[in-house]
Amino acid sequence: MKKGVVIFAHNSREVDYALTSVVSGFLAKKNLEVPVTLISDTSTVEWMDKSNIYDKALRVFENIIEVDRPVYENSRVLHDGINSKTVPFINANRSDVWKLTPYDRTLMIDSDFLIFSKELSEFWDSDVDLMISPAMRDLRGDRIGYHDIWVSDEGIPLYWATTVMFTKNSKTRLFFDLVSFIKKNYSLFSEIYRFRNTIYRNDISFSIAKHIFDGYEFIQNNHLPEVLTAQDKDLIHSFYDSGLRILLSDPISESASSIVNLKGRDIHLMNKESIVRISQDILEKI
């Protein structure tokens, strides 16, 4: 059974997802010791060439698969420490991963998820066909909102599609077809599951699909580990071989109030600009 990691990256005007995917791909390949495939689009790949990271990308990725750029374009306010801006993001084609992955067992990760441990390797040979992270775990511990846990005020638990592992078979194909259906009928599902549909969220589509798929129940087990997350107001202080130091923002003052040394732990970094700023330190290792 061929195992591998898949990362999606479609650049927006504001965020260099191509660069973050090379960083994320490098760390996944190094620490999980499996090949990594990038799914991107022509303009993002051309940007890699222009920004002189294409050679590094070729060293990191086993395959670079070019697909049509998704038509859905969301925007949201993204912080970078105390600064913020409204940025577009294009990520509505994750449900295509089943068709696009070259692997029998795939771990799909976000390009802002950095792997520094082998923990996810323990799930490759699991008999469970589909595993998603059931929750986000805040790095500081006290900055989780209601809608980080639930799809809506009256809704179902929110899964985090930051990490998804699946075996390519007819059962998981049905799951990803269902995610695709939910995406196409997002407005309808927002009425049924009572969430705001102003932006498209993969996490919500995956959560609804999982809810339906599991017989309208929340199954308490057979998950990937919770996604340890640094908020977008947090800043990466420094990178070293086995981890990161991160400045954590205070939920009240919003300024950096403490620092943590995160050694040998996988981390979801919502502050993309912070990844871009330290990327040179990581690219030097490729």
Next chain:
Amino acid sequence: MDEILKKALDFSQYNQTLNLQRKLLKEKLDSTLTYGHGGGVFKIDRSLIVFVQMLIDRDRKNKIPLIDANNNPIMIDDLEKFRDEIFDRYFSATLEYLSEYEKIKKSRTVEKLVDL
């Protein structure tokens, strides 16, 4: 008074960092003790180790079903091999935990706590 307040706030910041580092260290231990075997995922802890050793002591060594962390029954073909693997993982993880815990316990500044 200002000096007392400054010292108190500095100490508070130190303690906040210390508590976070301790929490992260424990979470790292838990993640290292996640162990995939035979299609199941186990959490290595003292009760699993003792239970496995008890089975071996009673000469139950091959084709033994164990319940994994997800409550799935998993057939363990060679329980002695399984025992050796979880022993190794448990001791290397707890030794690393001890070593890093001792290091932060001795660190008296925020800089030392985060290895700067």
